[in-house]
Amino acid sequence: MEYFVYGRDRPGSGDLKAKLTEEHWAFMDGYVDALIARGPTLTEDREASTGSLHIVDLPDVEAARAFAYDETYYRAGVFDSVLLCRFRKHVGSTMWDFGEAVEGYGRYLVLTEDEPRPISSKHLIIYGDLIGLDDDTHLGRAALVEARDAESAAVLADADPADVHPWEFGGRRD
Template identity: 40%
Template sequence: MMFVIYCLDKPNSLDLRLKTREAHLAHARAHNASIKLGGPMMTDDGEGMVGSLIVVDMPDKAAVEAFVRDDPYYQAGLFEAVLIRPFKQVLPAPA
């Protein structure tokens, strides 16, 4: 089942994001087969990062919650809010 993970960084936390970025990316790469799309959400000028958006295909919400809990960004306390919701792809039409 597909899920959207929406993570909003705490204010003024860019330094923490950059400090833990490589560990976060290693964690994501370890789950590459489950990640359909992912990346940082950007400031309006496109220069800074303010959160993360990831679409995953995992068996259930519990698996997604475990994936998030194991993320170095989450463990470092980067996020102000994390929202996980089931997702149904409509466009482009799935193969």
């Protein structure tokens, strides 16, 4: 089963998060075969982190809770909040299957609380519905897209209103 985990950084936690990056990556190394997408959300200028996104395939809710709440950043108090829910993917397989970025485009996480709907675009990396952990309550939609700007990302995801965050592929930088 796929799960969506998005930790939003607590204001002023940037130095702590930077200090814990290697420990965070070591934790994620244990899930390398289960990760569908990962990476930080960023400020508009893409200079600082605002959160940490993971879409992961795990056997059950208990494993998802362990993934979200045993994670280094969470345990250290980096996050102000964590959104943990099931994810029903409609488009994309993993972020690594998507390919190279288009010049002049950035990558974005688009969240919305509206109803399910089909969307398609060659700029859609991963797209799906956010579903309650313990029931089938539809919570909204999430899309990882590439677009010229945040407004274009919301239009591509057919999301109004939308919560749009600059995002980039995550993982070790070797």
